[in-house]
Amino acid sequence: MIISCPECAKRFNIDQNLIPKHGRLLQCSNCMHKWHFIIKKNEEIINEPFKSEEVILENKNQEKKINPSKEFIPIEDETVEKELKKEQKVTNKIKKKEQKRKKKDKPIKLLNMIIVIIISVAALIIIIDTFRIELSKYMPFLNPMLDSFYTIIADINSFIKDLIR
Known part of the structure; x- marks a missing residue:
């Protein structure tokens, strides 16, 4: 029909x-x-x-x-439809709580955070060094700052080599 x-x-x-x-x-x-x-x-x-x-x-x-x-x-009956909606809301809340628990079970480790920060800083320095000449027009202090940074890195490298010997 x-x-x-x-x-x-x-x-x-x-x-x-x-x-x-x-x-x-x-x-x-x-x-x-x-x-x-x-x-x-x-x-x-x-x-x-x-x-x-x-x-x-x-x-x-x-x-x-x-x-x-x-x-x-x-x-x-309209009550059946309302009950189904309530059940769906309850199951959705339970699923959200379970997902939050799973996220809390995996804490971010300190070592992982330190590695990410080091890689990010190194990438930033490489980008700044790549555009060193263009950026020095707007920031004249950039060249001396990068030169002193590279000197510090070289000193740390020689210090570590002396410790190993």
């Missing part, structure tokens, strides 16, 4: 066994409009096997695809 949404006129192919004699609360998956649907005697009932997707042509220019398994949302 084909049911159309009273709000947006979207049409759905639905098995008539899903709707009892006293009617059923339905929800359109297109516009989320809810309405109570009762089967009337004068309505056409199409007893064809369901296909995964059917195409209904209203006009030559207009084509609507119907997928009864995905687009039709029968609702017994």
Whole structure:
């Protein structure tokens, strides 16, 4: 049987066994409009096997695809829908807590932080040295500062070599 949404006129192919004699609360998956649907005697009932997707042509220019398994949302009661939303919220909160625990279980080690800082400083110095001439126009103190830095590095290197001997 084909049911159309009273709000947006979207049409759905639905098995008539899903709707009892006293009617059923339905929800359109297109516009989320809810309405109570009762089967009337004068309505056409199409007893064809369901296909995964059917195409209904209203006009030559207009084509609507119907997928009864995905687009039709029968609702017994609004409380059921509210309970499902509450359960989803609770499960989402639990998942977020578990993810936070996993992050806390892996503390950042001090040695890792020191290595990252050393590599970052070395990369910064290499970039500054690469653009030394261009940057010295705007920062005249850069050349003497880099020269003294390289002298300090050379002194530290010779100190370490003396300690090893």
